[in-house]
């Protein structure tokens with residue numbers, strides 16, 4: 632089977648520019664304040680399809696657009712994910728969300744391969760607030776071709792169009808939807824894994840974001856309301872209806888907001904815990920829907936839930 636996911640990263644073989652052209656680009660980028668001017672110039676040189684496109688790329692970068700929007704792609708979990716103008720750029724810390732999700736699915740499969748070669752299947756994966764679709768695509772790619780049924784949703788039509796491109800080869804479906812509102816009803820109670828990197832920046836903190844984010848990523852991708860948790864709370868409140876018994880919700884949050892995310896997940900009837908990765912500065916709250924065959928009930932699930940980090944890259948968080 633040919634690869635059904637966005638291309639893994641590889642060295643590009645686009646035309647080599649003369650040293651003078653390269654030096655000129657580096658100089659323009661450096662003058663605009665790009666700290667990694669040489670690296671960025673190399674990426675643009677390897678991506679542009681000709682001098683006009685190269686010049687346009689450098690111009691947009693000089694005007695402050697995020698590098699990934701300029702290139703049209705971002706590296707995420709070793710994949711090259713298309714990033715359209717105006718769509719949230721997947722962050723490196725979100726790779727921890729993917730690692731946690733993948734570890735849970737492998738665990739649920741008894742540690743068996745989920746690459747489809749042994750007939751195992753990880754079930755339905757739903758990526759809410761998907762942006763480019765990077766999280767869902769990376770989970771599916773990590774599990775292997777044919778190993779899960781991938782669905783994704785975003786409220787922003789520009790993000791939806793971008794995600795459709797990224798998910799197409801994996802056979803994933805993308806819905807323009809305010810969270811669960813436009814999802815197909817047949818997914819109710821059948822989702823094994825629900826991942827959400829919803830906006831979680833408190834409104835007052837938007838002004839403090841770097842200009843690349845503040846000026847070139849849509850507000851709807853950043854603004855999480857007064858305490859940053861408005862969208863997360865709605866994700867948590869609705870998750871149990873869509874999850875299968877034993878299914879898991881994973882929400883990226885920040886260390887500072889984790890206790891409130893945990894409380895929201897518990898209020899949604901799930902059993903919460905926190906996983907964190909210091910290296911990536913990443914925090915994920917995981918909520919398990921009790922499996923009816925083993926559950927004791929969720930009444931005791933509280934914000935003081937156990938704090939653990941299974942799987943690659945994690946460690947116990949305080």
Ligand SMILES: C[S@@+](CC[C@H](N)C(=O)[O-])C[C@H]1O[C@@H](n2cnc3c(N)ncnc32)[C@H](O)[C@@H]1O
Nearest residue numbers: 719721760761762785786787809810828830852
């Ligand atoms: C922080 S970005 C994350 C994008 C992607 N998950 C990632 O990690 O790269 C949040 C995304 O949530 C979407 N969003 C915000 N509110 C939403 C809502 N009510 N329903 C669906 N999507 C929403 C935004 O359009 C944006 O694409």
